[in-house]
Amino acid sequence: MSVDETLHQVLDVSGRAIAPVPDVPKEDLRRLHRHMVSMRLLDQRMLSLQRQGRIGFYGMATGQEATVTGSAYALRATDWVFHALRETGVCLWRGTTLEEFICQLIGNAGDVLIGRQMPMHFSDRRVNSVAWSSVIGTQLVHAMGAAYAAKLQQHDTVCMGYIGDGGTSSPDFHAALNFAQVWQVPAVFFCQNNQWAISVPLSAQTASSSIAIKAAAYGMRGVRVDGNDLLAVIQVTREAVERARAGGGPTFIESLTYRMGGHSSSDDPTRYRDAAQVQYWEERDPVRRFETWLRSEGLLTDADLEQWTAEVQDEISRAITSAESLPAPPIESMFSDVYAQMPAALADQMKYALALGKGTHVEGAFPL
Amino acid sequence: MPQMTMVQAITDALRTGLREDPRVVVLGEDVGLNGGVFRVTEGLQAEFGEARVLDTPLAENGIIGGAIGMALYGLKPVAEIQFVDFIYPAFDQIVSELAKFRWRSAGQYSCPVIVRAPYGGGIRGGLYHSQSPEAYFAHTAGLQVVIPSTPSDAKGLLLAALAGEDPVIFLEPKRLYRTIKEDVAEGVFHTPIGRTRTARSGEHATVLCYGAMVPVAVEAAESAAARGWSVEVLDLRTLVPLDSGAVLDSVRRTGRVVILHEAPRTCGYGAELAALIAEQALTSLQAPVLRVTGYDTPFPYTLEHTYLPDAKRVTAALEHVMSY
Ligand SMILES: Cc1ncc(C[n+]2csc(CCOP(=O)(O)OP(=O)(O)O)c2C)c(N)n1
Numbered sequence: 001m002s003v004d005e006t007l008h009q010v011l012d013v014s015g016r017a018i019a020p021v022p023d024v025p026k027e028d029l030r031r032l033h034r035h036m037v038s039m040r041l042l043d044q045r046m047l048s049l050q051r052q053g054r055i056g057f058y059g060m061a062t063g064q065e066a067t068v069t070g071s072a073y074a075l076r077a078t079d080w081v082f083h084a085l086r087e088t089g090v091c092l093w094r095g096t097t098l099e100e101f102i103c104q105l106i107g108n109a110g111d112v113l114i115g116r117q118m119p120m121h122f123s124d125r126r127v128n129s130v131a132w133s134s135v136i137g138t139q140l141v142h143a144m145g146a147a148y149a150a151k152l153q154q155h156d157t158v159c160m161g162y163i164g165d166g167g168t169s170s171p172d173f174h175a176a177l178n179f180a181q182v183w184q185v186p187a188v189f190f191c192q193n194n195q196w197a198i199s200v201p202l203s204a205q206t207a208s209s210s211i212a213i214k215a216a217a218y219g220m221r222g223v224r225v226d227g228n229d230l231l232a233v234i235q236v237t238r239e240a241v242e243r244a245r246a247g248g249g250p251t252f253i254e255s256l257t258y259r260m261g262g263h264s265s266s267d268d269p270t271r272y273r274d275a276a277q278v279q280y281w282e283e284r285d286p287v288r289r290f291e292t293w294l295r296s297e298g299l300l301t302d303a304d305l306e307q308w309t310a311e312v313q314d315e316i317s318r319a320i321t322s323a324e325s326l327p328a329p330p331i332e333s334m335f336s337d338v339y340a341q342m343p344a345a346l347a348d349q350m351k352y353a354l355a356l357g358k359g360t361h362v363e364g365a366f367p368l
Numbered sequence: 369m370p371q372m373t374m375v376q377a378i379t380d381a382l383r384t385g386l387r388e389d390p391r392v393v394v395l396g397e398d399v400g401l402n403g404g405v406f407r408v409t410e411g412l413q414a415e416f417g418e419a420r421v422l423d424t425p426l427a428e429n430g431i432i433g434g435a436i437g438m439a440l441y442g443l444k445p446v447a448e449i450q451f452v453d454f455i456y457p458a459f460d461q462i463v464s465e466l467a468k469f470r471w472r473s474a475g476q477y478s479c480p481v482i483v484r485a486p487y488g489g490g491i492r493g494g495l496y497h498s499q500s501p502e503a504y505f506a507h508t509a510g511l512q513v514v515i516p517s518t519p520s521d522a523k524g525l526l527l528a529a530l531a532g533e534d535p536v537i538f539l540e541p542k543r544l545y546r547t548i549k550e551d552v553a554e555g556v557f558h559t560p561i562g563r564t565r566t567a568r569s570g571e572h573a574t575v576l577c578y579g580a581m582v583p584v585a586v587e588a589a590e591s592a593a594a595r596g597w598s599v600e601v602l603d604l605r606t607l608v609p610l611d612s613g614a615v616l617d618s619v620r621r622t623g624r625v626v627i628l629h630e631a632p633r634t635c636g637y638g639a640e641l642a643a644l645i646a647e648q649a650l651t652s653l654q655a656p657v658l659r660v661t662g663y664d665t666p667f668p669y670t671l672e673h674t675y676l677p678d679a680k681r682v683t684a685a686l687e688h689v690m691s692y
Contacts (some may be wrong), residue, residue, distance in 0.1 A: 056492040056669075108671035115670030118494025134496035135454055136426055169425035171457055197426050199402030205425050272401045310657070334663065334671045349663050353674060356681065 003222035007212045007256060010231035013284055015292025022235040024073075029299055032073060032230060037305070038288045039089045040304060042098070043261070045316050046105065050265040052302035053103040054324070059085045062255075063228075063260030067192050069093060070233025071255070074241050080128045080150075082143035083162040084136070085120055085264075086192055089252040094127035098319035108326040115329040120264075137163065137170025140189060144176045147185035147250070157189045158244045166197025166271040168211055177218040188242040189252045190237065192227065194259035199272040217254035228255030228286035229294075247296040250298055257286070331357045369551040374544055377519035377552045378408050381526040382446060384556055386416045389444060391529065395422040395431060396448030396484075406486060406545060420685050432458035432483065444530060452485035452539060453496040459504075466535045467510030482526070482534045486542035487515075488580045488630055489676050492667035496658055498629035500579075500662065505537040506607045506640070512561060513607040517544065517582035520552045521605060524559025527624040529557060538569075541580035549584075560608040566618075570600035573624035573689055576615060576641055578604040581677065583626045588682035597690055607637055615641065623654035626690040627656055630676055633661040655692035658685045675691045 011020045024032075035127045050058040061068055068089035075081065081090055088101060100112060107115035112124050113131070120303060122130040130146075132139050143161030148156040167173055180187050193211050195202045200328040208214055215222025221243075225236040233255060239253035258281035262269045269278075294300035335342060335350040342350070372380060382687040385392045394409055394416075400423035403410030413421040424431050428449060435445035449455045455462070462483065469479045488638045490500035506513045514529060514536055516522035520538065529536040567582055568589050575585040582603045587601035600618055604610065619625050625645060627638040645657050668675055 116495065116668055117667070118492075118497065118669050121494070134494075135456065137457075164428035169427045169430070171429050197397070198405065199398045199400070200423050200426070204423050266405070271403075307493060328670050331671065331674055334665050334668050334674060338665050345634075346664050353663065356684075357674065 003213050003255065004055045005212055005224050008223065008225040008232045008236050010235060011229045011289055011293050013289065015289045015296070017293065021231055022238065024231075024234060028073070029294060030304070032069055033290055033294055033300065034308045034312075035069050035089070035093055035126060036230070036290065038307055039065045039068065039092070040287060041309065041312050043317060045320075047261075047265060047319070049105075052170070055119055058105065058265040059120045061086045061089055062126045063281060063286065064192055064194055064247060064257045065089065066230040066290065067227035067233055067255040067257045070230045071190050071237045073234050074237035075158065078128070078156075079241070080130060080146055081156045081160050081162070082130050082139040082146070084131070084132055084139060084167075085176070086164065086194070087162050088120065088122050091122055091124060091127055091129045094129065096122070096124055096127055096129075098315055099323050100124065102323040103326065104318050106321065106323055106326075109328070109329045110323060110326040111329070116333075118342050137167045137172040137203075138169070139163075139174035140284070141172045141179070142156070143187050143189070144180040144185055146336040147180065147187035147244075148183055151186055156245055157186070158241050160186070160241070161187060161189045163189065163191050163194040163209055164197060165191060165195060165202055166200065166205055167191075168214060169205055176222055177215065177250075180250040181218045181220045184256070185247045186247070187250045188237065188240045188244055189250065191252070191254050191255050192257060194257050196259050196263070196273070198263040198270075201273075210231060210254060212252065212254035220250055220252050222252045222254070224254045227255035228284050228289060230286060230290045272303075369553055371549045372552040373546045373549050374519045374522050375406060375546060377523040378526060378540065379410055379412070380552065381451055381523040382409065382412060383415065384527060385444075385446070385530045386412065386420060388556060389530070391442060391444045392446065392459045393420045393422065393443055394446045394448070394469070395435060395521055397424055397425055397426055397431075397450050399423060400585055401449050404448060404642055405592040406542065409448065409553065416533055421635045427458075428458035428596035429461050432461040432466065432481070432608045434481075435481045436461060436469070436479050439481045440469070447482060449485040451497050452487040453491070453499045454554060455483070455485055455501070461480060462505070462511070462537075463508050464653075467508045469509060470534070476690065479535050480533050482529050482538055483536070484538045484540060486545070487539040488541050488543055489667060489672050490580065492669070492672065494665050498631065498667040498672065502537075502539055502607055503631060503635060503637050506637055508677045511608065513539070514561060514605065515541065515579040515607065516605060517540045517541060517567075517579050517603050519548060519550050521559050521565065521628070523552050524557050525561065525605065527556055527643045528558040528561050532561065536561075539579065544583070545579045559605070561606050562611055562655065563605065564611040564614040565603040565605055568599070570598035570622065571688055572597045572599060572622055573626065574600045574602060574618045574622045575603055575605060575628055575682065575686075576602050577628040578607065581630055584677060584679055585628055585682055587679040588686060591679065591683055592686050597686065599686060612644055615644065619645050619649045620652040623652050624692075625653070625657045625659065626682060626689060627659045628661070628677055630662045632664050633659060634664050637660055655689040658689060660685045
């Protein structure tokens with residue numbers, strides 16, 4: 001299998017089509033753009049909630065909207081997604097509501113994960129988004145194994161594993177790609193190369209000529225796409241997903257993008273990177289690029305944008321209000337799901353925690 | 369003497385170590401220009417250069433395995449794991465390799481690697497930025513396990529670890545990183561590994577604890593004093609080697625024991641302490657040995673203060689042993 005290290009583009013930096021445009025219905029093109037606009041607005045609003053102390057942590061995908069949205073678009077609802085911090089937009093594309101997402105950020109009783117995980121660690125089985133840990137890289141091997149299971153059971157499901165550029169250094173990245181190619185599983189490994197792993201630049205992460213070239217070591221097909229070019233991302237991902245679905249084996253995609261903000265709400269990127277670099281990527285903004293092209297095709301007007309912005313802002317406001325009205329999860333929620341059936345010793349601990357929570361005295365031998 | 373937070377004291381220890389001994393190197397994710405996500409390595413790369421303060425790729429097995437190789441070949445690496453929750457990709461390197469080199473080579477090779485990692489809850493870090501896995505390491509022969517609770521101890525213990533010949537798992541209570549400021553001596557000093565610190569003396573009951581739980585125990589002891597109970601708080605400082613003499617002395621004097629840790633209860637370090645006391649001080653006991661611990665669940669996000677032991681829970685345990 002070969003690795004193509006040339007950067008696939010459909011739109012140039014100015015938003016002009018320089019290659020055949022993938023086949024996407026007009027209405028979808030508009031929906032895709034609206035989704036990118038809403039991701040950006042959501043980042044702004046959630047970061048400000050975080051600054052006000054109303055949520056504890058936030059991780060932006062600003063600058064990565066096209067790579068998130070385009071890759072999500074190439075999947076079917078039945079496909080499985082093994083994602084991490086930057087891919088909440090994939091869940092939102094697949095049907096997660098803003099309120100569900102914001103409930104997770106708050107960690108309240110309305111959160112699908114009932115406040116167990118830190119903000120941004122969203123997942124939801126209803127959209128085939130698999131619950132992930134913060135431990136970088138681990139989800140990729142799961143995508144590989146699930147893809148094997150789908151193949152064995154002759155399902156036409158494709159498993160999509162997302163990873164960051166930093167994550168390609170993790171041991172699980174290596175295992176995932178190696179097994180996947182040996183077993184010819186229907187998986188796609190999608191690296192959002194935003195060029196930074198917190199403060200560590202790509203040049204200190206790998207000495208490979210590209211991220212994509214790493215596929216060569218496993219005998220896997222590798223491709224490289226301009227991640228700020230929505231149409232190119234759709235094209236490349238679609239090809240990889242459909243190849244996997246048809247039994248053609250896995251693909252490794254490097255989607256070259258840029259993390260416009262800090263690593264998270266806890267990070268100050270001015271400590272370690274140049275404003276000039278940020279400016280360079282600002283000029284390659286994925287949302288503006290697609291917008292320019294849509295306008296040139298007559299598919300978008302100022303009125304659309306104004307309307308979408310107003311709608312999205314309103315949706316976010318309503319979701320915040322509604323999410324903030326919900327209570328914290330009950331104490332019992334800490335003890336369920338540790339096992340399928342709660343062991344007696346844990347049930348005793350729960351009884352104790354409940355009594356303590358209510359300020360009542362616990363009779364008998366001190367259980368904890 | 370300058371006043372320092374624990375973060376500043378650890379930085380000072382690292383700087384002192386790097387200055388005093390050319391074999392010392394510091395490595396980890398984001399430890400260079402960024403100074404570490406908690407700023408513990410702030411300024412070190414600027415002072416000592418990129419060859420001695422190294423940003424690593426994102427692979428903990430590489431960090432620890434690499435540090436082992438460096439130590440075998442004569443360096444003294446201090447490896448930072450960004451949060452101890454991310455140590456498991458290196459667990460094999462720590463348990464199968466680091467801990468066993470001296471023994472399996474019949475003393476021909478040793479690995480004086482220090483693995484520093486912030487641990488524990490209380491910072492809204494959720495499941496993977498809050499855990500307390502000290503028991504896994506204490507269970508592994510060949511590793512020393514050190515957990516300071518004050519800025520001065522953090523510096524003195526880290527410098528003692530650097531002067532030592534064996535690997536040390538050095539767990540830093542991140543919740544206390546910036547909450548306490550105290551006088552910390554300048555230059556080199558060693559706080560011996562394997563000695564407890566009496567955080568508060570008392571006669572009626574002993575609370576055994578370490579790391580972020582020490583201030584919790586002291587708070588409970590203070591409120592117990594108002595009721596006429598004099599409670600001793602022993603800060604273990606090192607779990608391995610354990611200062612069992614000091615623990616048993618205190619228990620024999622007071623006859624009542626509460627063991628406190630935020631790690632889960634089952635097979636937590638408290639079980640080891642309880643067994644030690646049962647074996648060697650049973651006849652001194654006037655009440656059952658009680659444990660106040662985290663619950664046997666993963667670490668929750670929203671309910672972290674339900675999970676974490678607080679002074680109220682310690683007080684309830686003290687009431688029980690005092691009125692037994
Ligand atoms: C195994 C592990 N080590 C360290 C960390 C701490 N950490 C969280 S995110 C991150 C950088 C991730 O970079 P990358 O994979 O490029 O993804 P990005 O955040 O840029 O999307 C690090 C080091 C972690 N979560 N897991």
